[in-house]
Amino acid sequence: MTIDLTALAAPDFWIGVGIVAGIYSIFSLGLQLNVGLTGILNFGQAGFMAVGAYAMAILILRFHWPAPVALAASAAIAMLAGVVIGAASLRLSGDYLAMATIAAAQLVSGVAQNAAPLTGGNQGLLGYDAAWTTLARWMLARLSAVGLGDQSQLPLFIVTWAIFGLALALLTGLRGTPWGRVLRAIREDEAAAAALGKNVFAYKLQSLAIAAGLAALAGDLLALNITLIYPQSFSADVTFIGFAVLVLGGLGSFAGVALGSVLLWSVLEAASFVRLPLAADKVAAVQMLIVGLVLIAVMVWRPEGLRGKREEMVLRG
């Protein structure tokens, strides 16, 4: 086995890692809002991501909507899906909610597989990124003025982290408001929050809908990054990678999500550059094995994560 370090020194490698890390940061911000702040176990985040990405691609390809409108609509549709799924499942607690949401995500995946006229079935969809390519070219022309014109991935990197920055600012602001304090109260003691006259169910629903909107944006960016979406792009594994990012960064810390995501994806992408004498499916297995080991190791040895506080760990006992 040899290790080829030249790839690790190339800027485009790190820009690629940065894009994926940014996408998973946005994705996991939603999980942080649900799990870390509100105390609801959303195991269906990949399903909302699929709803967002497919909604954007279908609106552009089948209905010829302008890309920016399709992007905004995809987030709105995913939030609506969050409200529908949440309305059906949020009265359940803990593990039951986890099972209901993961089942809902699998249903989304089943629809994506079987409603082929709309979704392309297992072949998936492509060609929805024409408007983005034009924009990226425009951005690259501006970037070449500062000597970065040959980094073709840089526009997506910039857009991804800009969206993450906006979402982070929004959520950090919201946390300090009375609204954010009610979410924390629900996490600490749902019955007490209800006894204070708070409509616990409505707050949980809002929390899930915002998370679904963030998942949709992450899904849109993922779709632009991989240029072809098919049902397996949004498997349950994606949700659990999000949970690995979440616990690595620490429950309750929004900024920790970015730290966890950059750390995890640096390791995962670097692992694919270690030239093991292995076939592609086995390299993928090594990556997911790392995700599993991270989940176990963090939960066993440092359940509060890198930036979390131990007092934030009082998640439903």
Place this chain on the structure above:
Amino acid sequence: MLNAARSGTPPPADARAAATGAGRRWVAAACIAALAALLASRGAETAAQATINGLVTGTYFALGAVGLSLVFGVLRLVNFAHGDMLTFGAYVALFLNAGSGWPIVPATLGGVLATAALAAASELAIWRPMRARRAGGFQMLLITVGLAFVIRNCIQLAAGADPLQLRLDVTSAVALPGGLRIGTVELWVVVAGLGALLAVATLLRYGRLGKEMRALADNLSLAEVAGIDTRRVILATWLFAGALAGLAGVLSSAAAGILTPNFGFQLLLSLFAATILGGIGNAYGALAGGLLLGFAEEWSALFVDARWKLAVGFVILILTLLVRPNGLLGRPALK
């Protein structure tokens, strides 16, 4: 009943019994209604053939669900690694059968024992130390997810992602009266699976271990105070759940005729559905839920495209959680 619900105390025992009785009637009514609708619309022979197929699917659903339910009942742990324990058992049997040329019966036993050992090892290496540290439910749940990833990807690392097959004659079939057919392999799946389920049900009902497990499921600290060696019973629960998962894995991959590293995880949500349908933590409920779900999936294929078969399981899972979260046979007292 209303007052009890308002003040948050569990309903009295007679209400509980009444609810269980109502549940049983509900199952019976649903089964009869579904069957009647089938017979009326698709003809007796088609319906009977779908029912036979449902029995095959239901048998391995039930085997998988009973283990999942036992672990939940005793430890209050929703084990997301259970599906991958099925995969593990199937791969061990496949390795012994197709790789080392063992006949199918000893290879199956090898898979069962290996999976039981894996489950016991997880108890000794992870679950017992984590309980001693009083780890929270969220920690435990995510560890099961991590363990699922580790098992599945170790299998993929060792065996690759290409589909593999047990060395079985999948073409021969047995003719049943009335022009119905069942594959020889599937017949053995039903015989072995139902036999194992019957043995487990008897043991849980009359054996000392079964009584101790129920005592733990009811109240772990009380069972400990009463002098039950809880560590031994929990270890035995894992051995049992692992053995059943291993058998379910071998039988389901034999019936499906194909095995990939994702096989068990794809079954997991159906096992959740079966477990919840029967009332989570209730082993007999899981048995009934598994069989019922198997029938439901095969019957559904008579009405909608068979590609939606799996989705039927998810819909049943969600509907059961919404309408009757304690399951058809479950006790209302569970949180």
